[in-house]
Amino acid sequence: MKAFIGVTDLDWFNHLSGIPEIDEVNFWQPSGNRGFKTLNPGEPFLFKLHSPNDFIVGGGFFAHNSILPLSLAWEAFYEKNGAQSAQEMRERIRKYRKTLSITNEDFQIGCILLEQPFFFGKDEWIKVPKDWSPNIVQGKTYDLSIGIGKELWDEVALRLKGRKIQEFKASDTADLFGKPQTILPRLGQGSFRIMVTDIYQRKCAVTQEKTLPALEAAHIKPYIESGPHSVNNGILFRSDIHKLFDRGYVTISPDYRFEVSKKIKEEYENGRDYYAMQGKPLHLPGKTDLRPSSQFINWHNEKIFLG
Numbered sequence: 456m457k458a459f460i461g462v463t464d465l466d467w468f469n470h471l472s473g474i475p476e477i478d479e480v481n482f483w484q485p486s487g488n489r490g491f492k493t494l495n496p497g498e499p500f501l502f503k504l505h506s507p508n509d510f511i512v513g514g515g516f517f518a519h520n521s522i523l524p525l526s527l528a529w530e531a532f533y534e535k536n537g538a539q540s541a542q543e544m545r546e547r548i549r550k551y552r553k554t555l556s557i558t559n560e561d562f563q564i565g566c567i568l569l570e571q572p573f574f575f576g577k578d579e580w581i582k583v584p585k586d587w588s589p590n591i592v593q594g595k596t597y598d599l600s601i602g603i604g605k606e607l608w609d610e611v612a613l614r615l616k617g618r619k620i621q622e623f624k625a626s627d628t629a630d631l632f633g634k635p636q637t638i639l640p641r642l643g644q645g646s647f648r649i650m651v652t653d654i655y656q657r658k659c660a661v662t663q664e665k666t667l668p669a670l671e672a673a674h675i676k677p678y679i680e681s682g683p684h685s686v687n688n689g690i691l692f693r694s695d696i697h698k699l700f701d702r703g704y705v706t707i708s709p710d711y712r713f714e715v716s717k718k719i720k721e722e723y724e725n726g727r728d729y730y731a732m733q734g735k736p737l738h739l740p741g742k743t744d745l746r747p748s749s750q751f752i753n754w755h756n757e758k759i760f761l762g
Contacts, residue, residue: 458499458608460511460583461567461594465504466547467537468512472574474534479643480515480572481532483544484565484593485551491520491567493596497640500569501611503583503594510580514611515569516640519650524561527652527667531645568649570640573618581610647684648672654745655691660737661713664693671697675707675751680758687748690737696729705729706760709749711737716761 461482471480482500484491494500494517501514523531525548529541538544548562575581584603587595597604642650651672658665671694676682690707692700699705699719706714713735719726739746 456498456599457494457596458501458514458599458604459493459517459594459596460501460503460587462503462505462592463537465508468502468504468574470537470539471535471572472513477535477572478570479518479532479535479646480569481528481536481645482515482567482569483528483536484567485548485562487522487563487565489565490522491565499599499608499611500567501607502574506589509583509587511575511583511607511611512580513572513574515572517567518570518640518642518646519568519653521566521568521649521653522563523566523649524563524667526561527649528564528566531648533645535643535645566649568646570643570646573615575614579614581607581614642684642686644678644684647674647686647689650686651689651691654686654689654740655738658691658738659693659696660690660739661696661732661735662693663738669694673697673700675747676754677701682751682754686745688751690747699729700755701759703759703761706755707737707747707752708756709752711739711746713737714760718761 463482471477482502496518498517499514500517501511503509503511525541525545528536529544536544538547545560545562548564552562584597584607586603597607599605599608649672652667652670657667657670659670664670670691673690673692674682674684675688675690678684682688696705704716704719706716708714713732715726715729715733719729
């Protein structure tokens, strides 16, 4: 198993470490010109402060990376971006890019989505590994099974003992605090939204609309009904279709077709545009394990769809 040590600033760390019971964070990169391909889902991503604070001060578990407009990153994560407002976040991006720009420029930024973040108190900070170079700007990867990487993981694991890290079951404790292992992270709401958006290639599953501000990641079984933030409980819809889906006026069939309730015409004497899409096959992810689960589809048809 690998870990990546990413360099960040003290303001980002201080803001996020002060949010009680935080379940996810967006470790964003201001340039937005390349993706992050270093880790597999579930592998640890550790936070190292800018020099002269050469310490590892916390971390999280990698879930996904994406390049997003600032507006979408803010709408998905809000203060879990490590800033109090979108404008504050924009100013930080401008500072790191060393550029002057229009007030409301919607910067494209790199986003590394991390689940179950943890933050160390100052008395727990870990000195950077002995091979760390002061010339490292973004970060460095370590193999946690051998040498310096193993020593680092032992220090992190020691500090995680007794903490509520939901990814790890009680039966996994021996492995967690000895041999490192990869465990897929439990997604938060923001990560769910971004991952579903990317899995559907930023296009509505019904209409193929690709205007990003008009697209919304829908839960098939709502979160308030114990529906999980998992990609196979999600689907990407145009915002109007999402609203109709949540209220039961449309659904998806077990064979992945779009279904429209007769209630639209009965109640609103309209719906022509929606009825024109009746029976239309959905545009789905290529990997079958990312597609909507029949369990959640059946629940929506039985509990929500108006027929």
